[in-house]
Amino acid sequence: ASTYPKSNALYAEAKQYLPGGNTRTTVFEKPFPLYASHGKGCHVWDVDGNRRIDCINNYTSLIHGHAHPGIHQAVLKQMERGTCFGMPTESEISLARELVRRLDSVDTVRFTNSGTEAVMMAIKAARAYTGRPKIAKVEGAYHGSYDPAEISLDPGPQQWGGNTPNPVPYAKGTPASVIEDVIVLPFNDPDKAKELISLHGRDLAAILIDPLPNRAGLIPASDAFLGAIRETADAVGALVIFDEVISFRLSHGGAQALFSISPDLTTLGKVIGGGFPVGAVGGRRDVMAVFDPSSGKPALPHGGTFSANPVTMQAGCAALEYLDEQAFSHLDRIGGEVRHAANEALKRHGVPGVVVGMGSLLKIHFTDRAPANYRAVYPTPAETSKLRIFNRTLIENGILPSGYGLMALSTAMAADDIHQINAAIDLAIRAVKNQEPL
Ligand code: PMP
Numbered sequence: 001a002s003t004y005p006k007s008n009a010l011y012a013e014a015k016q017y018l019p020g021g022n023t024r025t026t027v028f029e030k031p032f033p034l035y036a037s038h039g040k041g042c043h044v045w046d047v048d049g050n051r052r053i054d055c056i057n058n059y060t061s062l063i064h065g066h067a068h069p070g071i072h073q074a075v076l077k078q079m080e081r082g083t084c085f086g087m088p089t090e091s092e093i094s095l096a097r098e099l100v101r102r103l104d105s106v107d108t109v110r111f112t113n114s115g116t117e118a119v120m121m122a123i124k125a126a127r128a129y130t131g132r133p134k135i136a137k138v139e140g141a142y143h144g145s146y147d148p149a150e151i152s153l154d155p156g157p158q159q160w161g162g163n164t165p166n167p168v169p170y171a172k173g174t175p176a177s178v179i180e181d182v183i184v185l186p187f188n189d190p191d192k193a194k195e196l197i198s199l200h201g202r203d204l205a206a207i208l209i210d211p212l213p214n215r216a217g218l219i220p221a222s223d224a225f226l227g228a229i230r231e232t233a234d235a236v237g238a239l240v241i242f243d244e245v246i247s248f249r250l251s252h253g254g255a256q257a258l259f260s261i262s263p264d265l266t267t268l269g270k271v272i273g274g275g276f277p278v279g280a281v282g283g284r285r286d287v288m289a290v291f292d293p294s295s296g297k298p299a300l301p302h303g304g305t306f307s308a309n310p311v312t313m314q315a316g317c318a319a320l321e322y323l324d325e326q327a328f329s330h331l332d333r334i335g336g337e338v339r340h341a342a343n344e345a346l347k348r349h350g351v352p353g354v355v356v357g358m359g360s361l362l363k364i365h366f367t368d369r370a371p372a373n374y375r376a377v378y379p380t381p382a383e384t385s386k387l388r389i390f391n392r393t394l395i396e397n398g399i400l401p402s403g404y405g406l407m408a409l410s411t412a413m414a415a416d417d418i419h420q421i422n423a424a425i426d427l428a429i430r431a432v433k434n435q436e437p438l
Helices: 005-017 069-080 090-102 115-129 176-180 190-199 223-236 287-292 310-321 323-350 380-398 415-433
Strands: 035-038 044-046 051-053 108-112 134-138 182-185 204-209 239-243 267-270 280-284 354-358 363-366 406-408
Touching: 069 310, 090 108, 090 280, 090 310, 108 115, 108 287, 115 204, 115 239, 115 267, 115 280, 115 287, 176 182, 182 190, 182 323, 190 223, 204 223, 204 323, 223 239, 280 287, 323 354, 323 415, 363 380, 380 415
Parallel strands: 134 182, 134 204, 204 239, 239 267
Antiparallel strands: 035 044, 044 051, 108 280, 267 280, 354 363, 363 406
Protein backbone atom coordinates (compact mmCIF):
# COMPACT_ATOMS: atom_id res chain seq x y z
CA ALA A 1 0.00 0.00 0.00
CA SER A 2 2.84 2.39 0.77
CA THR A 3 4.00 2.12 -2.86
CA TYR A 4 0.70 3.49 -4.16
CA PRO A 5 -0.40 6.14 -1.64
CA LYS A 6 -2.64 8.05 -4.05
CA SER A 7 -4.54 4.99 -5.27
CA ASN A 8 -4.90 3.84 -1.68
CA ALA A 9 -6.30 7.24 -0.62
CA LEU A 10 -8.69 7.41 -3.60
CA TYR A 11 -10.02 3.97 -2.79
CA ALA A 12 -10.57 4.94 0.86
CA GLU A 13 -12.68 7.87 -0.38
CA ALA A 14 -14.48 5.79 -3.02
CA LYS A 15 -15.75 3.44 -0.31
CA GLN A 16 -17.90 6.25 1.05
CA TYR A 17 -19.80 6.82 -2.18
CA LEU A 18 -19.70 3.62 -4.21
CA PRO A 19 -20.66 0.14 -2.92
CA GLY A 20 -17.37 -1.48 -1.98
CA GLY A 21 -15.72 1.60 -3.46
CA ASN A 22 -16.48 0.18 -6.88
CA THR A 23 -18.74 0.79 -9.87
CA ARG A 24 -17.36 -1.88 -12.22
CA THR A 25 -16.66 -5.33 -10.76
CA THR A 26 -14.23 -6.07 -13.60
CA VAL A 27 -11.67 -3.56 -12.35
CA PHE A 28 -11.92 -4.35 -8.64
CA GLU A 29 -8.68 -5.43 -6.98
CA LYS A 30 -7.80 -6.27 -3.39
CA PRO A 31 -6.68 -4.53 -1.24
CA PHE A 32 -7.44 -1.61 -3.60
CA PRO A 33 -7.28 -1.03 -7.35
CA LEU A 34 -4.66 1.17 -8.99
CA TYR A 35 -6.38 4.30 -10.28
CA ALA A 36 -5.59 5.49 -13.81
CA SER A 37 -4.35 9.00 -14.37
CA HIS A 38 -3.88 9.16 -18.15
CA GLY A 39 -2.80 7.25 -21.21
CA LYS A 40 -0.92 7.92 -24.42
CA GLY A 41 -0.29 5.40 -27.18
CA CYS A 42 0.42 2.00 -25.65
CA HIS A 43 1.17 3.47 -22.21
CA VAL A 44 -1.04 4.11 -19.21
CA TRP A 45 -0.03 5.97 -16.03
CA ASP A 46 -1.46 5.36 -12.58
CA VAL A 47 -2.12 8.27 -10.19
CA ASP A 48 1.10 7.50 -8.33
CA GLY A 49 3.09 8.20 -11.49
CA ASN A 50 3.94 4.65 -12.62
CA ARG A 51 3.96 4.07 -16.37
CA ARG A 52 2.97 0.68 -17.79
CA ILE A 53 2.44 -0.83 -21.23
CA ASP A 54 -1.31 -1.28 -21.48
CA CYS A 55 -1.99 -4.89 -22.39
CA ILE A 56 -5.68 -4.77 -21.54
CA ASN A 57 -6.73 -1.64 -23.42
CA ASN A 58 -9.96 -1.15 -21.50
CA TYR A 59 -10.80 -4.81 -21.81
CA THR A 60 -10.03 -4.99 -25.54
CA SER A 61 -11.89 -1.84 -26.59
CA LEU A 62 -8.90 0.31 -27.56
CA ILE A 63 -7.21 -1.21 -30.58
CA HIS A 64 -5.03 1.87 -31.24
CA GLY A 65 -4.05 2.48 -27.62
CA HIS A 66 -4.81 5.76 -25.85
CA ALA A 67 -5.44 9.26 -27.23
CA HIS A 68 -4.81 8.34 -30.85
CA PRO A 69 -4.34 11.69 -32.65
CA GLY A 70 -6.70 10.87 -35.55
CA ILE A 71 -9.52 9.71 -33.27
CA HIS A 72 -8.88 12.66 -30.96
CA GLN A 73 -9.29 15.12 -33.86
CA ALA A 74 -12.49 13.45 -35.10
CA VAL A 75 -14.00 13.67 -31.61
CA LEU A 76 -12.96 17.29 -31.06
CA LYS A 77 -14.50 18.27 -34.38
CA GLN A 78 -17.79 16.66 -33.37
CA MET A 79 -17.71 18.15 -29.86
CA GLU A 80 -17.69 21.65 -31.35
CA ARG A 81 -20.90 20.79 -33.21
CA GLY A 82 -22.73 19.27 -30.23
CA THR A 83 -22.60 15.84 -28.70
CA CYS A 84 -26.08 14.36 -29.10
CA PHE A 85 -29.37 15.23 -30.71
CA GLY A 86 -32.96 14.08 -30.74
CA MET A 87 -32.41 13.61 -34.46
CA PRO A 88 -30.41 11.09 -36.50
CA THR A 89 -27.02 12.22 -37.84
CA GLU A 90 -25.06 11.40 -40.97
CA SER A 91 -22.34 9.80 -38.84
CA GLU A 92 -24.52 6.76 -38.02
CA ILE A 93 -24.84 6.02 -41.73
CA SER A 94 -21.06 6.22 -42.16
CA LEU A 95 -20.29 3.77 -39.35
CA ALA A 96 -23.08 1.39 -40.40
CA ARG A 97 -21.82 1.45 -44.02
CA GLU A 98 -18.30 0.59 -42.87
CA LEU A 99 -19.52 -2.33 -40.74
CA VAL A 100 -21.69 -3.67 -43.56
CA ARG A 101 -18.69 -3.38 -45.88
CA ARG A 102 -16.53 -5.42 -43.51
CA LEU A 103 -18.92 -8.11 -42.31
CA ASP A 104 -20.10 -10.52 -45.00
CA SER A 105 -23.17 -11.67 -43.09
CA VAL A 106 -24.35 -8.17 -42.14
CA ASP A 107 -26.82 -6.30 -44.35
CA THR A 108 -28.08 -3.71 -41.85
CA VAL A 109 -27.09 -2.48 -38.38
CA ARG A 110 -28.68 -1.02 -35.21
CA PHE A 111 -26.50 0.84 -32.71
CA THR A 112 -26.67 0.52 -28.92
CA ASN A 113 -24.58 1.93 -26.06
CA SER A 114 -22.85 -1.24 -24.91
CA GLY A 115 -22.15 -4.82 -25.83
CA THR A 116 -24.60 -5.93 -23.17
CA GLU A 117 -27.38 -4.04 -24.92
CA ALA A 118 -26.28 -5.35 -28.31
CA VAL A 119 -26.57 -8.96 -27.08
CA MET A 120 -29.92 -8.16 -25.44
CA MET A 121 -31.28 -6.69 -28.67
CA ALA A 122 -29.94 -9.62 -30.74
CA ILE A 123 -31.67 -12.12 -28.45
CA LYS A 124 -34.88 -10.08 -28.54
CA ALA A 125 -34.62 -9.84 -32.32
CA ALA A 126 -34.27 -13.61 -32.60
CA ARG A 127 -37.28 -14.08 -30.32
CA ALA A 128 -39.33 -11.55 -32.31
CA TYR A 129 -38.34 -13.15 -35.61
CA THR A 130 -38.96 -16.78 -34.61
CA GLY A 131 -41.75 -16.29 -32.05
CA ARG A 132 -39.82 -18.64 -29.71
CA PRO A 133 -38.64 -18.08 -26.11
CA LYS A 134 -35.38 -20.01 -25.61
CA ILE A 135 -31.73 -19.46 -26.40
CA ALA A 136 -28.73 -21.77 -26.26
CA LYS A 137 -25.31 -20.57 -25.14
CA VAL A 138 -21.92 -22.03 -24.34
CA GLU A 139 -20.89 -22.97 -20.80
CA GLY A 140 -18.48 -20.39 -19.37
CA ALA A 141 -18.94 -17.84 -22.15
CA TYR A 142 -19.44 -14.17 -21.26
CA HIS A 143 -21.91 -12.05 -23.20
CA GLY A 144 -22.62 -9.09 -20.89
CA SER A 145 -25.27 -8.67 -18.21
CA TYR A 146 -28.63 -9.45 -19.84
CA ASP A 147 -30.27 -12.16 -17.71
CA PRO A 148 -30.35 -15.07 -20.18
CA ALA A 149 -26.89 -14.23 -21.56
CA GLU A 150 -25.38 -14.51 -18.06
CA ILE A 151 -26.52 -18.07 -17.39
CA SER A 152 -23.62 -20.46 -16.70
CA LEU A 153 -21.00 -17.74 -16.97
CA ASP A 154 -18.81 -19.13 -14.21
CA PRO A 155 -20.16 -22.34 -12.67
CA GLY A 156 -17.65 -24.24 -10.58
CA PRO A 157 -17.16 -28.03 -10.91
CA GLN A 158 -19.72 -28.82 -8.20
CA GLN A 159 -22.43 -27.17 -10.35
CA TRP A 160 -21.48 -28.65 -13.72
CA GLY A 161 -23.66 -31.73 -13.67
CA GLY A 162 -22.78 -34.49 -16.14
CA ASN A 163 -21.98 -33.90 -19.77
CA THR A 164 -25.29 -32.09 -20.25
CA PRO A 165 -24.43 -28.84 -18.46
CA ASN A 166 -26.82 -27.41 -15.89
CA PRO A 167 -28.09 -23.89 -16.57
CA VAL A 168 -26.55 -22.13 -13.56
CA PRO A 169 -27.67 -18.61 -12.63
CA TYR A 170 -24.85 -16.08 -12.35
CA ALA A 171 -26.60 -13.42 -10.26
CA LYS A 172 -28.63 -14.02 -7.12
CA GLY A 173 -32.30 -13.36 -7.84
CA THR A 174 -32.27 -14.65 -11.42
CA PRO A 175 -35.90 -15.71 -12.05
CA ALA A 176 -36.53 -19.43 -12.53
CA SER A 177 -38.28 -18.59 -15.81
CA VAL A 178 -35.01 -17.20 -17.20
CA ILE A 179 -33.09 -20.32 -16.19
CA GLU A 180 -35.72 -22.52 -17.88
CA ASP A 181 -35.30 -20.60 -21.12
CA VAL A 182 -31.55 -21.15 -21.50
CA ILE A 183 -29.95 -24.31 -22.88
CA VAL A 184 -26.26 -24.63 -22.02
CA LEU A 185 -23.95 -26.27 -24.56
CA PRO A 186 -20.58 -27.78 -23.65
CA PHE A 187 -17.99 -25.97 -25.75
CA ASN A 188 -16.52 -27.78 -28.77
CA ASP A 189 -18.73 -30.87 -28.35
CA PRO A 190 -20.49 -31.17 -31.74
CA ASP A 191 -22.52 -34.26 -30.91
CA LYS A 192 -23.90 -32.77 -27.69
CA ALA A 193 -24.68 -29.50 -29.51
CA LYS A 194 -26.67 -31.40 -32.14
CA GLU A 195 -28.50 -33.40 -29.49
CA LEU A 196 -29.46 -30.40 -27.34
CA ILE A 197 -30.39 -28.09 -30.20
CA SER A 198 -32.58 -30.82 -31.73
CA LEU A 199 -34.17 -31.65 -28.38
CA HIS A 200 -35.21 -28.04 -27.69
CA GLY A 201 -35.54 -27.11 -31.37
CA ARG A 202 -39.17 -26.05 -31.51
CA ASP A 203 -38.68 -23.57 -28.62
CA LEU A 204 -35.27 -22.32 -29.64
CA ALA A 205 -34.97 -18.75 -31.01
CA ALA A 206 -31.19 -18.65 -31.28
CA ILE A 207 -27.81 -20.12 -30.46
CA LEU A 208 -25.54 -17.41 -29.07
CA ILE A 209 -21.86 -18.08 -29.58
CA ASP A 210 -18.57 -16.21 -29.48
CA PRO A 211 -16.18 -18.09 -31.80
CA LEU A 212 -13.25 -17.17 -29.52
CA PRO A 213 -14.89 -16.94 -26.09
CA ASN A 214 -12.57 -15.10 -23.72
CA ARG A 215 -13.99 -16.12 -20.35
CA ALA A 216 -14.50 -19.72 -21.47
CA GLY A 217 -10.73 -19.89 -22.05
CA LEU A 218 -9.99 -17.98 -25.29
CA ILE A 219 -10.03 -21.31 -27.09
CA PRO A 220 -11.25 -21.17 -30.71
CA ALA A 221 -14.50 -22.90 -31.61
CA SER A 222 -13.76 -25.96 -33.75
CA ASP A 223 -15.09 -26.24 -37.30
CA ALA A 224 -16.95 -29.39 -36.29
CA PHE A 225 -18.68 -27.60 -33.39
CA LEU A 226 -19.65 -24.57 -35.47
CA GLY A 227 -20.74 -26.80 -38.36
CA ALA A 228 -22.96 -28.84 -36.03
CA ILE A 229 -24.52 -25.64 -34.65
CA ARG A 230 -25.19 -24.14 -38.10
CA GLU A 231 -26.62 -27.36 -39.49
CA THR A 232 -28.88 -28.12 -36.52
CA ALA A 233 -29.98 -24.49 -36.16
CA ASP A 234 -31.10 -24.54 -39.79
CA ALA A 235 -32.87 -27.85 -39.30
CA VAL A 236 -34.92 -26.55 -36.36
CA GLY A 237 -35.37 -22.99 -37.68
CA ALA A 238 -33.28 -21.23 -35.00
CA LEU A 239 -30.89 -18.35 -35.69
CA VAL A 240 -27.16 -18.28 -35.03
CA ILE A 241 -25.85 -15.16 -33.27
CA PHE A 242 -22.09 -14.51 -33.26
CA ASP A 243 -21.02 -12.37 -30.33
CA GLU A 244 -18.10 -10.44 -31.82
CA VAL A 245 -18.01 -7.76 -29.14
CA ILE A 246 -14.38 -8.77 -28.56
CA SER A 247 -13.61 -11.06 -31.49
CA PHE A 248 -14.37 -8.47 -34.21
CA ARG A 249 -10.81 -7.30 -33.51
CA LEU A 250 -9.42 -10.50 -35.06
CA SER A 251 -9.54 -9.47 -38.72
CA HIS A 252 -10.77 -6.92 -41.23
CA GLY A 253 -13.85 -9.08 -41.77
CA GLY A 254 -14.27 -9.78 -38.05
CA ALA A 255 -14.07 -13.23 -36.49
CA GLN A 256 -16.60 -14.57 -38.97
CA ALA A 257 -14.08 -14.16 -41.80
CA LEU A 258 -11.79 -16.63 -40.00
CA PHE A 259 -14.30 -19.28 -38.94
CA SER A 260 -16.13 -21.85 -41.01
CA ILE A 261 -19.75 -20.73 -40.69
CA SER A 262 -21.69 -17.55 -41.19
CA PRO A 263 -24.10 -16.22 -38.53
CA ASP A 264 -27.58 -14.71 -39.00
CA LEU A 265 -26.94 -11.93 -36.47
CA THR A 266 -23.71 -10.44 -35.13
CA THR A 267 -23.20 -8.37 -32.00
CA LEU A 268 -20.44 -5.79 -31.83
CA GLY A 269 -19.02 -3.30 -29.33
CA LYS A 270 -15.66 -2.21 -27.93
CA VAL A 271 -13.33 -1.29 -30.86
CA ILE A 272 -16.12 -0.02 -33.13
CA GLY A 273 -16.63 2.94 -30.77
CA GLY A 274 -13.03 4.18 -30.92
CA GLY A 275 -12.87 4.37 -27.10
CA PHE A 276 -16.43 5.61 -26.48
CA PRO A 277 -19.44 3.63 -25.20
CA VAL A 278 -20.89 1.53 -28.01
CA GLY A 279 -22.62 -1.60 -29.15
CA ALA A 280 -24.28 -2.76 -32.35
CA VAL A 281 -26.34 -5.62 -33.68
CA GLY A 282 -26.29 -6.40 -37.37
CA GLY A 283 -27.33 -9.20 -39.66
CA ARG A 284 -29.57 -10.55 -42.35
CA ARG A 285 -31.93 -7.98 -43.80
CA ASP A 286 -35.08 -10.06 -43.22
CA VAL A 287 -34.21 -10.67 -39.57
CA MET A 288 -33.15 -7.07 -38.94
CA ALA A 289 -36.52 -6.00 -40.34
CA VAL A 290 -37.98 -6.70 -36.88
CA PHE A 291 -36.56 -3.27 -35.95
CA ASP A 292 -38.02 -1.46 -38.98
CA PRO A 293 -40.51 1.24 -37.88
CA SER A 294 -41.33 2.45 -41.41
CA SER A 295 -44.68 0.63 -41.63
CA GLY A 296 -45.94 1.22 -38.10
CA LYS A 297 -44.91 -0.21 -34.74
CA PRO A 298 -42.13 -2.72 -35.42
CA ALA A 299 -42.07 -6.25 -34.04
CA LEU A 300 -39.18 -5.06 -31.87
CA PRO A 301 -39.16 -1.37 -31.00
CA HIS A 302 -35.72 -0.13 -29.93
CA GLY A 303 -34.58 3.35 -28.91
CA GLY A 304 -31.84 4.48 -26.53
CA THR A 305 -31.20 8.14 -25.64
CA PHE A 306 -27.53 7.90 -26.59
CA SER A 307 -27.74 5.18 -29.24
CA ALA A 308 -25.70 6.23 -32.30
CA ASN A 309 -24.64 9.50 -30.65
CA PRO A 310 -22.34 11.29 -33.09
CA VAL A 311 -19.31 11.43 -30.76
CA THR A 312 -19.21 7.64 -30.59
CA MET A 313 -19.99 7.33 -34.31
CA GLN A 314 -17.18 9.70 -35.34
CA ALA A 315 -14.70 8.06 -32.98
CA GLY A 316 -15.70 4.65 -34.34
CA CYS A 317 -15.36 5.74 -37.97
CA ALA A 318 -11.89 7.13 -37.26
CA ALA A 319 -10.80 4.00 -35.35
CA LEU A 320 -11.89 1.77 -38.24
CA GLU A 321 -10.19 4.01 -40.79
CA TYR A 322 -6.88 3.29 -39.07
CA LEU A 323 -7.74 -0.38 -38.67
CA ASP A 324 -6.73 -1.47 -42.16
CA GLU A 325 -5.13 -4.67 -43.47
CA GLN A 326 -1.70 -3.36 -42.53
CA ALA A 327 -2.85 -2.77 -38.96
CA PHE A 328 -4.17 -6.33 -38.80
CA SER A 329 -0.95 -7.85 -40.09
CA HIS A 330 0.96 -5.88 -37.43
CA LEU A 331 -1.43 -7.10 -34.72
CA ASP A 332 -1.24 -10.71 -35.94
CA ARG A 333 2.56 -10.55 -35.97
CA ILE A 334 3.00 -9.05 -32.48
CA GLY A 335 0.31 -11.34 -31.05
CA GLY A 336 2.14 -14.35 -32.51
CA GLU A 337 5.46 -13.12 -31.11
CA VAL A 338 4.14 -12.69 -27.57
CA ARG A 339 2.33 -16.06 -27.62
CA HIS A 340 5.48 -17.77 -28.89
CA ALA A 341 7.80 -16.06 -26.39
CA ALA A 342 5.46 -16.81 -23.48
CA ASN A 343 5.10 -20.48 -24.42
CA GLU A 344 8.89 -20.75 -24.76
CA ALA A 345 9.30 -19.12 -21.33
CA LEU A 346 6.90 -21.65 -19.78
CA LYS A 347 8.99 -24.48 -21.22
CA ARG A 348 12.29 -22.88 -20.29
CA HIS A 349 11.25 -22.46 -16.66
CA GLY A 350 9.50 -25.83 -16.52
CA VAL A 351 6.19 -24.24 -15.48
CA PRO A 352 3.12 -26.19 -16.61
CA GLY A 353 0.99 -23.91 -18.73
CA VAL A 354 -0.06 -22.77 -22.16
CA VAL A 355 -0.68 -19.45 -23.84
CA VAL A 356 -3.63 -19.55 -26.23
CA GLY A 357 -5.35 -16.99 -28.44
CA MET A 358 -5.47 -15.52 -31.93
CA GLY A 359 -4.43 -12.22 -33.49
CA SER A 360 -4.05 -9.49 -30.88
CA LEU A 361 -5.65 -11.59 -28.10
CA LEU A 362 -3.85 -13.97 -25.79
CA LYS A 363 -4.42 -15.73 -22.53
CA ILE A 364 -2.28 -17.78 -20.17
CA HIS A 365 -3.51 -20.94 -18.43
CA PHE A 366 -1.30 -22.43 -15.72
CA THR A 367 -2.43 -25.96 -16.39
CA ASP A 368 -1.01 -29.07 -18.02
CA ARG A 369 -4.47 -30.21 -19.12
CA ALA A 370 -5.16 -29.84 -22.86
CA PRO A 371 -6.97 -26.50 -23.33
CA ALA A 372 -10.02 -28.04 -25.00
CA ASN A 373 -12.96 -26.29 -23.35
CA TYR A 374 -14.19 -24.32 -20.32
CA ARG A 375 -14.04 -27.28 -17.95
CA ALA A 376 -10.50 -28.25 -19.02
CA VAL A 377 -9.11 -24.79 -18.26
CA TYR A 378 -11.22 -24.12 -15.17
CA PRO A 379 -8.46 -23.22 -12.70
CA THR A 380 -7.76 -25.13 -9.51
CA PRO A 381 -7.06 -22.93 -6.45
CA ALA A 382 -3.32 -23.55 -6.97
CA GLU A 383 -3.61 -22.39 -10.61
CA THR A 384 -5.53 -19.28 -9.54
CA SER A 385 -2.77 -18.34 -7.13
CA LYS A 386 -0.17 -18.82 -9.89
CA LEU A 387 -2.14 -16.42 -12.08
CA ARG A 388 -2.16 -13.90 -9.24
CA ILE A 389 1.61 -14.12 -8.87
CA PHE A 390 1.98 -13.78 -12.65
CA ASN A 391 -0.27 -10.70 -12.82
CA ARG A 392 1.29 -9.03 -9.81
CA THR A 393 4.78 -9.51 -11.24
CA LEU A 394 3.70 -8.01 -14.58
CA ILE A 395 2.21 -4.99 -12.79
CA GLU A 396 5.42 -4.52 -10.78
CA ASN A 397 7.40 -4.75 -14.03
CA GLY A 398 5.64 -2.19 -16.16
CA ILE A 399 2.86 -4.22 -17.80
CA LEU A 400 -0.91 -3.96 -17.24
CA PRO A 401 -2.70 -7.29 -17.83
CA SER A 402 -6.29 -8.25 -16.97
CA GLY A 403 -7.17 -10.19 -13.84
CA TYR A 404 -8.14 -13.30 -15.82
CA GLY A 405 -4.85 -13.64 -17.68
CA LEU A 406 -6.18 -12.02 -20.85
CA MET A 407 -4.04 -9.61 -22.85
CA ALA A 408 -5.17 -7.46 -25.78
CA LEU A 409 -2.43 -5.80 -27.83
CA SER A 410 -2.75 -2.55 -29.78
CA THR A 411 -1.45 -1.04 -33.02
CA ALA A 412 0.38 1.52 -30.86
CA MET A 413 2.90 -1.18 -29.79
CA ALA A 414 6.27 -1.22 -31.54
CA ALA A 415 9.10 -3.77 -31.49
CA ASP A 416 10.60 -2.27 -28.31
CA ASP A 417 7.30 -2.54 -26.46
CA ILE A 418 6.90 -6.18 -27.48
CA HIS A 419 10.43 -6.83 -26.26
CA GLN A 420 9.53 -5.29 -22.87
CA ILE A 421 6.30 -7.29 -22.66
CA ASN A 422 8.16 -10.52 -23.38
CA ALA A 423 10.87 -9.72 -20.83
CA ALA A 424 8.25 -9.02 -18.14
CA ILE A 425 6.37 -12.23 -18.99
CA ASP A 426 9.62 -14.14 -18.58
CA LEU A 427 10.12 -12.58 -15.12
CA ALA A 428 6.52 -13.30 -14.18
CA ILE A 429 6.76 -16.97 -15.19
CA ARG A 430 9.97 -17.24 -13.20
CA ALA A 431 8.15 -15.75 -10.20
CA VAL A 432 5.42 -18.39 -10.62
CA LYS A 433 8.07 -21.12 -10.71
CA ASN A 434 9.57 -19.82 -7.47
CA GLN A 435 6.05 -19.33 -6.02
CA GLU A 436 7.14 -15.87 -4.95
CA PRO A 437 4.70 -14.65 -2.31
CA LEU A 438 2.39 -11.76 -3.23
N1 PMP B 1 -19.98 -9.83 -25.18
C1 PMP B 1 -18.68 -10.11 -24.99
C2 PMP B 1 -18.06 -11.26 -25.73
C3 PMP B 1 -17.92 -9.32 -24.11
O1 PMP B 1 -16.64 -9.60 -23.89
C4 PMP B 1 -18.54 -8.23 -23.46
C5 PMP B 1 -17.78 -7.31 -22.52
N2 PMP B 1 -16.52 -7.66 -22.14
C6 PMP B 1 -19.90 -7.99 -23.69
C7 PMP B 1 -20.57 -8.80 -24.57
C8 PMP B 1 -20.61 -6.86 -23.02
O2 PMP B 1 -20.14 -5.64 -23.50
P1 PMP B 1 -20.25 -4.31 -22.61
O3 PMP B 1 -19.24 -4.44 -21.50
O4 PMP B 1 -19.93 -3.21 -23.57
O5 PMP B 1 -21.65 -4.24 -22.11
